[in-house]
Amino acid sequence: MSGLIVYNVYAILTLPLITAVALVILQGYRLLARINVISSFLTFLAALTLFAYRPETGPYLLVDDLNIVFVVLNTFVAFTTSAFSASYISHELETRRLTVSHLRFYHAMYQLLLGAMNLALVANNIGLMWVAIEVATLTTVVMVGIYRTPAALEAAWKYFILGSVGIALALFGTILVYMAARPVVGEGLSGMVWTELIQHVSKFDPAMLNLAFVFLLLGYGTKVGLAPLHAWLPDAHAEGPTPISAVLSGLLLNVALYAVLRFKLLMSANPGAIAPGPLMVSLGLLSLIFAGFMLYRRGDIKRLFAYSSIEHMGIIVFAFGIGGAVANFAGLLHMTMHSLTKSAIFFAVGHAAQAKGTQQLAKIRGLTVTHPFLGWGLVIGVAAIAGLPPGGVFMSEFLIVSSTVARSPILAILMVFGLLIAFGALLLRLHSVAFGEPTGSREPIKASYLPMIAHLALVIIAGIYLPPPLVAWFQHIAASLH
Amino acid sequence: MGGLYFDIAHLFAGGLVLISFILLYQDRLYALLNVFALQAFVLALSVAWQAYVQDAPHLYITAGITIAFKAVAIPVALHRMVARLGVHREVETVVRLVPTMLAGIALVALSMVVMLRVTGGADPLAREDLAFALSVVLLGLLMMVTRSNAVSQVVGFMSLENGLILAATGAKGMPLVVEISVAFSILIALIVIGIFLFRIRERFDSVDLQVLDDYRGEAR
Numbered sequence: 001m002s003g004l005i006v007y008n009v010y011a012i013l014t015l016p017l018i019t020a021v022a023l024v025i026l027q028g029y030r031l032l033a034r035i036n037v038i039s040s041f042l043t044f045l046a047a048l049t050l051f052a053y054r055p056e057t058g059p060y061l062l063v064d065d066l067n068i069v070f071v072v073l074n075t076f077v078a079f080t081t082s083a084f085s086a087s088y089i090s091h092e093l094e095t096r097r098l099t100v101s102h103l104r105f106y107h108a109m110y111q112l113l114l115g116a117m118n119l120a121l122v123a124n125n126i127g128l129m130w131v132a133i134e135v136a137t138l139t140t141v142v143m144v145g146i147y148r149t150p151a152a153l154e155a156a157w158k159y160f161i162l163g164s165v166g167i168a169l170a171l172f173g174t175i176l177v178y179m180a181a182r183p184v185v186g187e188g189l190s191g192m193v194w195t196e197l198i199q200h201v202s203k204f205d206p207a208m209l210n211l212a213f214v215f216l217l218l219g220y221g222t223k224v225g226l227a228p229l230h231a232w233l234p235d236a237h238a239e240g241p242t243p244i245s246a247v248l249s250g251l252l253l254n255v256a257l258y259a260v261l262r263f264k265l266l267m268s269a270n271p272g273a274i275a276p277g278p279l280m281v282s283l284g285l286l287s288l289i290f291a292g293f294m295l296y297r298r299g300d301i302k303r304l305f306a307y308s309s310i311e312h313m314g315i316i317v318f319a320f321g322i323g324g325a326v327a328n329f330a331g332l333l334h335m336t337m338h339s340l341t342k343s344a345i346f347f348a349v350g351h352a353a354q355a356k357g358t359q360q361l362a363k364i365r366g367l368t369v370t371h372p373f374l375g376w377g378l379v380i381g382v383a384a385i386a387g388l389p390p391g392g393v394f395m396s397e398f399l400i401v402s403s404t405v406a407r408s409p410i411l412a413i414l415m416v417f418g419l420l421i422a423f424g425a426l427l428l429r430l431h432s433v434a435f436g437e438p439t440g441s442r443e444p445i446k447a448s449y450l451p452m453i454a455h456l457a458l459v460i461i462a463g464i465y466l467p468p469p470l471v472a473w474f475q476h477i478a479a480s481l482h
Numbered sequence: 483m484g485g486l487y488f489d490i491a492h493l494f495a496g497g498l499v500l501i502s503f504i505l506l507y508q509d510r511l512y513a514l515l516n517v518f519a520l521q522a523f524v525l526a527l528s529v530a531w532q533a534y535v536q537d538a539p540h541l542y543i544t545a546g547i548t549i550a551f552k553a554v555a556i557p558v559a560l561h562r563m564v565a566r567l568g569v570h571r572e573v574e575t576v577v578r579l580v581p582t583m584l585a586g587i588a589l590v591a592l593s594m595v596v597m598l599r600v601t602g603g604a605d606p607l608a609r610e611d612l613a614f615a616l617s618v619v620l621l622g623l624l625m626m627v628t629r630s631n632a633v634s635q636v637v638g639f640m641s642l643e644n645g646l647i648l649a650a651t652g653a654k655g656m657p658l659v660v661e662i663s664v665a666f667s668i669l670i671a672l673i674v675i676g677i678f679l680f681r682i683r684e685r686f687d688s689v690d691l692q693v694l695d696d697y698r699g700e701a702r
């Protein structure tokens with residue numbers, strides 16, 4: 001058994017692919033959903049073994065301290081979401097919103113997406129990383145449009161157009177990085193290998209790198225959902241199946257963020273290049289405050305939480321833009337907490353929307369009375385995402401604000417302003433959804449609460465007690481991020 | 483590398499920018515598709531020329547794929563689709579022609595200024611290729627913004643990809659990405675043709691995105 005461990009990184013890449021093929025061939029949706037869950041779980045286990053054995057760095061694949069965190073988080077949330085998806089999808093089948101052949105397609109795409117995201121995270125080659133992010137984008141486009149309603153088609157189309165433009169800009173930036181590297185690193189493959197680039201980056205032409213970073217930040221920033229490039233995000237979250245909303249918010253945004261971080265590292269290692277921090281700080285702050293205001297006038301519950309994702313991605317980009325050991329630590333922690341909390345919220349929202357038969361906020365009221373378990377899960381999730389203690393988000397936001405105060409009090413004031421606006425909006429909405437006059441169906445629904453409970457428990461435990469090895473691990477990464 | 487090599491490479495790259503301008507003001511779908519096919523053809527010539535100059539035979543594959551798919555297969559498929567949908571007579575532009583052309587000129591000027599200033603260190607062929615490529619990319623973006631019709635948006639996107647391929651082949655010795663990006667442009671085209679147009683037609687009997695805009699989720 002122990003000999004197999006050396007293949008762990010290949011396992012997290014090929015397992016989803018093989019499963020995707022199997023899911024296309026096999027019959028019976030229960031079997032498909034089960035295979036989806038089992039395969040996601042095995043991928044998660046394989047990702048865990050990366051802690052024990054780290055494969056050698058090659059020209060295509062790289063496993064280092066930074067991306068292990070992303071890979072493990074990615075595979076874990078993908079696993080829990082696949083468990084949620086199994087119960088969600090069977091309800092969609094009963095209400096005939098999806099047919100059996102749709103489901104086969106849906107499950108295959110889910111695994112393909114998982115594999116593409118893993119590839120983007122472990123790629124050592126910036127070209128390969130680009131390809132993986134493009135594949136991930138295309139699979140999610142198809143899944144967003146899977147209901148084939150006019151609204152879903154418009155959302156998918158918008159996502160496709162904006163996502164492709166973003167990805168095209170990112171490719172242009174990638175080409176520029178190669179052009180900057182060529183005189184120093186030489187022609188051919190090594191000009192795109194990240195570990196080679198970071199070694200020699202101090203000798204690159206700074207002007208070229210600056211231009212490349214602008215394209216990369218705008219390109220991958222579109223995928224992160226930063227304002228003003230966020231227009232695809234609320235539609236895509238609202239109109240697709242809820243498991244996909246959870247995966248988009250919790251994982252795909254992180255993958256794009258990871259790409260931005262890699263290039264930020266390149267930039268800060270070159271003395272002549274502009275500092276990437278201020279650019280990221282301003283985009284992050286803009287997203288935070290903009291999304292904070294947009295939260296007030298939402299009529300659709302999934303759109304509401306999509307804007308909340310823009311807000312939180314803004315906070316994370318802001319934290320990494322501020323930089324320094326504490327802010328980077330807080331940024332990593334916030335990213336982890338946001339992924340866990342937001343996907344838990346989407347699990348609750350998905351079942352709530354199914355129970356009430358609508359996504360409109362005005363028609364989902366008094367959830368704690370009609371569906372106590374779901375309602376209270378949502379209350380805990382929203383309280384945590386709004387930044388109330390003892391959730392883990394509170395701690396990371398506190399760290400971000402306190403480390404910003406030391407650097408620049410004005411930025412800290414703006415940040416707190418944005419946080420308070422979003423906080424107000426979320427609590428306002430939560431009040432009517434959870435405690436308002438009960439409306440709609442009171443029928444209990446078949447739901448699997450386990451993924452939601454697991455996520456919320458992790459978030460609250462992290463808020464109260466972070467295990468010292470985890471803290472040391474995150475601190476180590478934060479220090480290496482500059 | 484002699485002056486002639488340089489001039490021919492320039493000719494092709496400049497031709498691509500020119501064709502991007504022609505694409506901007508086409509108001510018939512058939513004409514739009516024909517001009518796009520022409521652009522793909524010129525791109526293929528440019529890629530083949532780069533393959534010859536750089537002595538990089540694998541670029542001939544890229545050139546071949548560009549001719550076969552982008553210059554022939556996709557325009558033909560889109561032609562058929564347009565004919566079947568019966569929308570071949572309409573293309574309405576959201577922004578009027580003159581402002582669009584002026585914006586296009588401004589974008590080209592911008593990309594020249596930015597690229598030539600920034601890439602002073604690189605070799606002249608590569609830097610001017612890059613400047614042209616950025617122009618094509620920006621003009622493609624402009625086209626996607628100013629059109630409301632799904633087919634012309636797709637054409638805008640593919641012309642944007644042409645710009646990217648021009649940039650990638652201009653960067654000497656660039657690994658992997660040429661082949662992969664070509665493969666992906668095909669994939670994108672397939673997805674668009676296969677899924678979106680088909681589904682949009684199924685629902686509305688129209689490929690005009692303005693119709694779709696009426697279904698914005700917030701209005702509920």
